[in-house]
Amino acid sequence: MTRPAKQTNLLQGTLDLLIFKALALGRMHGLGIANRIGQITNGTFQVKPGSLFPALHRLEEAGWLASSWGESENNRRAKYYTMTPAGKRRFQTETREWGKISLAMAAALQAS
C-alpha cells in the first residue's frame, strides 16, 4: 500500500482533480468516490484509503468539499461528500489549468 500512496503524493493535484470530477455527479461517500475514480480512469488509478481520506479531509478543510452523514445504498451509515460553490469554482480553474499543462506536456514530449 505504500507504493500507490507515493504515486498519488507525486500527483496530489491529479488526485484532487479526480475527486472533484467524481463529485461533479453529486454527493458520494468515500468508497463511492474511489470506485468512481477507478471507473472513469479505466482502472489506471486505484485510490487507496491511505491517500483518499487525507485528500478528502484536506479538501474539506480548504472549504472546497462539505460532508454530512447519510444512509448508503445498502442502508449503512456513511459519510457523504459534496462540492461547495467554492469547490466548483476551484474545479473549473483547475480543469482549465490541467488542460493547459497537458497540452504543453504533450507538445513538449513530441518535440524533436
Add this chain to the structure above:
Amino acid sequence: MPLPAHLSSLFRNLFRKSGKERELNDEVHAYVRELTGEKVRSGMHYEEARRAAAIELGGVEQVKEAVRDVRRGHMLEQLLQDIRYAARALRKNPGFTAVAMLALALGVGANTAMFSVVYGILLRPLPYPDADRIAVVYMHWLPWDNPRANMSMADFLDWKSQTTSFEESSLYASVGRRFDLTGAGDPEQVSGASATSGFFGVLRARPIVGRTFLAGDDQPASARVAVIGASLWQRRFAGRADALGQPIILNGVPCTVVGVMPESFHFPLANSEVWTNLPVVPPKRRGPFFYRAFGRLKPGVTLQQAQAEANAIGRRIEQANPTVYSHLDLPVISMRDAMVGDIGTPLIVMLCAVCLVLLIAVVNVANLMLARATVREREMALRLSLGAGRGRLVRQLLTESVLLSGLGGIGGLALAYLGIVFLRAANPGNLPRITDIHVDGTVLAFLLLISLLTGILFGLAPALQSARADLSSTLKEGGRGTTGGLRQRTRSVLIVSEIALSLMLLVGAGLLLRSLLRLQRVDAGFHGAPEHILAMTVSPANRRYADEATGIAFYGRLLDRVRQLPGIRYASLSDGLPPDQEGDADTFVIQDAAPRTSGNPVVTVDTVSPDYFRTMGIGLVRGRAFEARDGRESVPVAMVSESFARRFLPGEDPLGKRIKESGPELTFLPFREIVGVVADVKYTGLDANRQAAYYLPYTQNYTRRTFLVVNSSSDSAGDAANLAPMLRREIQAVDKDVVVAWVSTLQQAMRDSVARPRFDAILLMLFAGVALLLAVIGIYGVIAYAVAQRTHEIGVRMALGACRADVLHLVLRQGARLAAMGIAVGLGGAFMFTRLMRTLLFDTSVQDTFTFAAAAVGLFAVALLASIIPAHRATRIDPLSALRN
C-alpha cells in the same frame, strides 16, 4: 475560505479533538463495512471479505494518522502532545531526570558564568568612543626588566616631542592613585589619578557639569584643579551645582572643583572618583618611574606604525642615557589589552576547563539517554506498530531531549547568575573590568544555544537508533535489544572519554593546588606571628604637615602614644609591607664603586622607624638597626638587605660603605653610611625574586603616607585586628584630619596576596570535583547496567562453580579496564591542557610527575570504588532465579 473559517477549523482541531476523532473513526470503519459489503456482493464469504477489506485498507490507525497529518494545526497539536508526553516521561523517571538536569545545569551554568566573565573582560568593547584607537605606552628597560613598566616624566616628554602617531596623549601618575580627601566632612581616602591635560580628550569623555582639564592646566605654575566623579559629587556636595569653584583638599593640597564626570566614567581604576591636574615640571633626572602614558592614534595610523616609531624613539632615549638604561623599548599596547593585562591566560584556562565540564555533562547525559533508550526500546517498537511514523518518533524523542536541556538550561541560568554574583563579590586579586561582568542578552543567547545544541546532540543519536529498532525482534517477549551490544560499546567509549576529561581537569587543579601550597610556604622574610601584627595606612594629609619637620614630629608623637597603649609590644612605621606592598623602588649609587656599564638597577626602598625590624621579626644580620639617635640632623644612614649586600657589594664588608638613592643625576643628595644588614624580605609578592632592598630612617626621608605597624603581645586576648578601633582613636586624637585607611593584619595581607592563585585553584578544583562526580555517576551507571544485562550469564557461571570472588573480579575488571583506558587517554590530554597553564604556576612544572601520578591513581581508585557497588550486587545474584528468568 475566509479567515474565521480557518480559525474555527484550527480551533476545532486543537480543542474539539474528541468529536473529530470519533467522527474520523466512524468514517474509516464505515468505509471498511461498505467495502466488505461490496466484496460480499461480488461473491466472497463474509469473513474472507472482511479480511480482504482490512488488507486493502492497510490498517485503521495508519489511515487515521495519515488524515491527522494533513489537518490544520496538527504540527502544533503534535508539539503540545509531545511536550505533554515528554513531561510525563521525565516525571515518571525522577532519578534520571534529576541527574541529567543537574549535570546539564552544572555544565551550562559554569559555562555561562565563565563566558560572562570572559566576555565582560576580554570581548566587550571599552566604554569610550573608538576605544580601539587608544593605546598605552609602557617602558621596558634593562636592568629593571619589567615588560610593562611605568615611565618617568623625562621619558614621556622625550617620547611626546618625537612622536607623530598620536593626535592626543596624556601622562598620568600610576603610583599613588589614592588621594586623602580632607576639608569639610570626614577625612577619607578616594581613588583617582593626577594627569596631564589630554587625559579626558584621549578618552573622549565629557563632563556632566562644568569642564575637564584645559590645555594649559598642566603647566608648572597652573592652579590646582579637580574633576570629580558623580558619586563623590553626590557624597560631598549632595549633587549641588555650586560644587563648581569649591575647594577640596587632596593630599593636603587645595584644588578647585571644575567639573563632574558621569557615573559611568571610571578610569584608570574601577573606583576612580577624582582627577587632578598633573603639572609637567621639567625633570632633573630619569625617574621616579611613576607614570603611564597613553594616547589616541591619529586616523589611519596603525598600532604597528606607532610601535615602530616608539622603537626608534626608545633607541634614541637609550643612547642618550647609557648610565640609566642598558636597553630600552617603548611597548605600545592597545588599551583593551593593557587593561586586560595578564588575566587572559587564566581566563582561557578556566574557559577550557568549563568546556571540559560541559563536555563531561553532555557525555553523561548522552550516556543516561542511551541507557534509557535501551529500556524504552519496546515502548518505541509498540508505538511504531500502532501507527506512529518514524519521523514522528524521532521528533518525540528530540522534544524530550530539548525539554530536558531546556530545564537544565534554566537551572544553568540560575547557577550562572549565582556564580557571577559570587565572582563579583570575591573579585579575586582585582579582576579588571569587574563592573563589566553580568549576565546579559549575549550571554543568555549563548546559554540557550548551548542548551539547544546539547539537547540535540545527546537526543539525536539514541533517538535515531530507537527509531531504527527492528520491530519484530524487539516486540518478542523478553526480547533483548538487538542494538544492545552496540550501545554498550558506545557507552563504554563515552565513559572512557568522560574519565579522560575528568583526569585533565584533576591534573590541572592538582597543579594549581600544588603551586598554591608552594607559594604559601614561601618565606616572606619576617618571623613575627602574622596574626599579631596589625598594619594600617596613615597619611598626615593636612597642609599643616606639608613641612618635613612638622610631619616627622607628628610621626614621633604618634609612635610615642601608640607605644603606651595596653597590649602593644612594638609600634613602628614603614612605607612598604610584605608580602606585596612595595612603598618605593629606585636606583642608587655606591660611593667609589666602578660605574656600572649595564645601567642602574632599581631596588626596593623602604623608609622605616627604628622598631620596624623588631615589630616584624626581621633578623638583624650585621651591624645595628636604626636608633633614636639617627635624627634629621645627624649623619645620614641606611641599612641594606642581605641580597643587596651579596649582589652589589660582593666579597666586601657593607658596613661603612656609603650609598645614595635616586641615581647619579641627583648630585645634591648626600651619601649615606650603611650601618646594618638585615635578612631579606619580600616586598613585591611571594612569587617574586627581587629582594635587594635598602632602608632609610623615617627621620631622614619624609614620606607623607606610611604604614603604622604594631605587634600586639601574644598573650593579649584575641586577634590583633581588635586593636584597630583603639588605634584609629589614638591617631585621630593626635590629629583628627589624619586619614587612616586599609587596616589589616599581616595574616590577612599574606592571604590576600595569594587571592588570585587561590581563587584559580579553588575554581579549577570545583570544576574538577564536578567532573569527578559526573564521571563516578557515569561509570557506576555503565557497570550497573552491564551487570543487569549479564545477570543470566553470571547466574550460569555461578551455577557452574564460579565463587563470589570470581564474579567480583569479573565485574571489577570491566570497570578497571574502562578506567585504565580513560586514564591513558586523559594523561595525553592533560599534557596538552596543562601547557596552557605555564604562567599560572609558581615553582611547579607543567608536567609535575607527582601531580600527574596522584591524579591518575586517585581517579583509578574512585572509578574502582564506583564499580564495587554493582560488582557486589553481582555477587549476590541467586543462580537459580537468574537461570529461571
